[in-house]
Amino acid sequence: MVHADVGIVHPGAMGARVAAQAVAGGARVRWLPLGRSAATRKRADELGLRPAGSLTELAARCTVILSVCPPAAALDVARVVAAAGFGGVYVDANAVSPARMAQIAEALADTGATLVDGGIAGPPPRTAGTTRLYLSGEATAVDEVQGLFRNTLLTPVTLAGPIGRASALKLAFAAYNKISYALAAEASALAESHGVLDDLVDLAAHLLPGTPLAAPGQWASAGPRAWRWGPEMEEIAEASRGSGLSGALADAAAHTFERWQAHKDDGTVTSDRLIADLRGE
Known part of the structure; x- marks a missing residue:
């Protein structure tokens, strides 16, 4: 099992289930309850996610942050995480174009963070064999993310090459x-x-x-x-x-x-x- 500190923004129906698989793989997964609905809070609690007091705390405590949000918000979320000073592995697993992924890379360029391009194919992972997480980008960072989900209901698949390929x-x-x-x-x-x-x-x-x-x-x-x-x-x-x-x-x-x-x-x-x-x- 992988014992890592992982952050998730924001745990909606898909994001929460992805985060739950990281928990199943041994990670400590934190999220931001501030401003979220009662239903989201209940879902996060049931899936074993731990609350963080602020994005600054999330950025400081986590070595990996997963972004699973509506595609229109993906770039803004990356900019907010960058402003919080995050310097770990940032996984953008949103349905965005390769051009948008390049903009996200630019937003993170001066933070020291390493961007991994992620693409989720399939429904929220509840049973084995239904959902894949495709990953591309810097090899060491991709391997770290793949390790979070190894032997879970979410199947990580590495695509050789730069960011943009998974998207x-x-x-x-x-x-x-x-x-x-x-x-x-x-x-x-x-x-x-x-x-x-x-x-x-x-x-x-x-x-x-x-x-x-x-x-x-x-x-x-x-x-x-x-x-x-x-x-x-x-x-x-x-x-x-x-x-x-x-x-x-x-x-x-x-x-x-x-x-x-x-x-x-x-x-x-x-x-x-x-x-x-x-x-x-």
Whole structure:
């Protein structure tokens, strides 16, 4: 087991489960309860996370800090951690573009901190074999982070090369996976407007089994997560344009997810409601 002091900012649904795997690996994981909700506090307590009084304390006591937050906040979080004087290993495990990761590296450049690029693929880790943490960057720092999660439910995978590689892989996978949810929703809305939605689902179950199109309840799960997925699509669009692509698919998906932001974390929202939202009803 690895006995290390690790900080986490901020332990939402994904971040808390990632932090819990570091705890399972033997680390002492601290977080910042100031200003966080009662639900977040309860979750952190249940998962064995230890409270820190301030970011300055977190930066001073921890050798590794994990950033798992909405992509739009990733750069600001890095700047705040840098201002706190952190000089250890900073793992940005957010769904950001390689260009954004370069900005994060610049924010940390004068602190003495070492940046590791992380990309989480899969759901919050609760069972073995479902979730991977891809890592790229300076080899010694990557090895240190990999050691935190060895033999846990979160599988660390090293990508040889500089920062930006893990982020690129994460976004490429998310482009295929999450845009498929938006596409299924748009196709379902089109079919519903002509009274053939049930027929579409039946056809998809026959020819495309296991896809979101074949299971409205599956693509409807994007509704509660749209507030996070929309900014992620913007990062994908930026990365696409940086690679000479148009980014139009990701822009369109971002527009779809934007229509669902009122359903943040609402696990009861239905596909019918989300179709109505797409029509502006």
